[in-house]
Amino acid sequence: MPNLTEETNGTQRRLLDAAVAIFAERGFRRTTVRAICEEADANIAAVNYHFGNKAALYDAAFDHARLRSNEDNPFVQMDEARNFHADKPADHRLYLFIRTMLEHQFRNGKPTDLTRLMTHEMMQPTAALDRLIEVSVRRVYTNLVKIILDLMPPGSPPTPGSSASGSTTTSKDRETAAHRYAMSVSAQCHFHHLALPMIQRLEPKQRYTPKALDDLANHIHRFTLAAVRGDNSPV
Amino acid sequence: MPNLTEETNGTQRRLLDAAVAIFAERGFRRTTVRAICEEADANIAAVNYHFGNKAALYDAAFDHARLRSNEDNPFVQMDEARNFHADKPADHRLYLFIRTMLEHQFRNGKPTDLTRLMTHEMMQPTAALDRLIEVSVRRVYTNLVKIILDLMPPGSPPTPGSSASGSTTTSKDRETAAHRYAMSVSAQCHFHHLALPMIQRLEPKQRYTPKALDDLANHIHRFTLAAVRGDNSPV
C-alpha cells in the first residue's frame, strides 16, 4: 500500500482527482469506478489495488478534496486560527465570515467539488460527513456563534422562546439566541448551493461570480446585522 | 392503462404509496423496484404493467406525493388562494407564511415525504422538479415577495448593490431588494431539512415538534422583520 499523503502525480493521485470530480458531480451511487478510471487514464483494477474498494476510494477522495480545498482557500485560516481577525470589530468579522464562507462554496460561478460532496452527504450521510464536521465545520460554527455574541447588544434577546415571565436575560438565554442567529446566518450562506436548482428556476438572473458573491455577502451581512442588533445602519 | 386519478386501493395505489415512501427515503438511484413491490405486496412485474418503467413510477409517485400532501395541509390554500390572508397586516401574513412553510416540511418531527423527494431533486433534478415549481413553488415564492414588499418601509432599500450615486430609490431597486429578502426567508425556512444531518450534529438538541416549529417560526419571523423593517419591535 503506497503512501497516500505524498503528492505523487501517479495513478493514485489521478484516481483521487478524478474521483473527487465525478463523485462531486454525481454522488456515490451514480458514479461508476469505470468512469473514474477512464477519467484518470487508469485500469479498472487500479481502484481496488490502490484503495481496496469503491467506498474506501470515496472516503479518500472526500478527505483529498478537503485538504486540496484548504491549500488555496482562506477558509483554512478561519478554520485553524481560533480568533479569526479578532482585532477587527465584530460587525466586520461577521462580514468577513460570510464572505469567506460564500467564496469557499463557489468557484468560477459554480459550487466547488467539496461543497457538492458535502451536499450529497446531506442526502446520504456517511462517516465522511462526521469527519468533515469534527475537523472543520464545528470550529467554524463555534466561531460564528462567538461573533454573534459579540454583536448582540447587552439587553437582548427579547426571548420569545422562554415563556417564563421573568424579564431578566440570563446568560443561557443569550447563548441559545446566539445559536438561533447563527443558524439563520448559516442558512443564508448555505442555501444557495443546497437549493441551487430551485434558485436557478426562481431567480434565473442569480449569478455566483465574485462580484455577485460580494453583493450577496453584503446583503446577508446587512440582513443579519439589522436582525441581531436591531438597527439598520449601514456598515 | 387503468385510471390513475381514481383513488382505488388496488395494487397501483399501493405501489404509489410504497414508491413515495421509499423514493423519499433513499432517492431514485438507491431504491429498487423490488423493494417497492415488496413493500406494496405486489409482483415485480406490476411496476412495468401499471406504470411502464421505474422512471415513470417515480414521476407518478412524485405527483402523487404532491397531491396527497395538498389533501391534509394548509399549504394548498397558500398555493391556490392568490391573496393568502390578504386582510391581515403584512407582518402577520409573514408569520403565517413562515409557520405554514415549516409545518409543510415537517411531520411528526421528521421531514415529510414530499420534502425529502424535493431535497433529492436538488441533487438530481428531473422533470418532476420543474413540474413542482411551476405548479406550486413559484406562486408561493411570488406571494412571499408580495408580503415583503408590503412590509418594506417607503424609503428602503439602502441599495448597497447599485453603486450609482443617485440616492433615489427606484421601483426596480425595491423589487430586487424584496427578492433578496425573500431569498433570505426561504433560506431560513428550507435550511432545516436541506441540511438536517449537519444541523443534527451541530445542534443535537434541535427538534421539529409542533412546539419547536412554533419557536422556530417565531425566530425567523422576528429575524426577518427586523431586517426588512429595520426595527426590532415585538410582534
Next chain:
DNA sequence: TTGCAATTCAAACACTTGTTTGATACAGTT
C-alpha cells in the same frame, strides 16, 4: 543481466437490478 517487488492490464466473475415473457387466474359479458 538477473531477481524481485510494485504496478498495470485484459479478461472474467459474481451479483444486482430493470425489464420482459408467457402462462395463469380473475371478472364481467354475451
Next chain:
DNA sequence: AACTGTATCAAACAAGTGTTTGAATTGCAA
C-alpha cells in the same frame, strides 16, 4: 358455458457494475 380484456405471477433475460484474477510489464537494486 364460452369469450374477452384485465391483472397477477414465477421465471428468465440482458445489461450494468463492483470486484477478482492471473499474467504481463515496469522500475529498481544487487
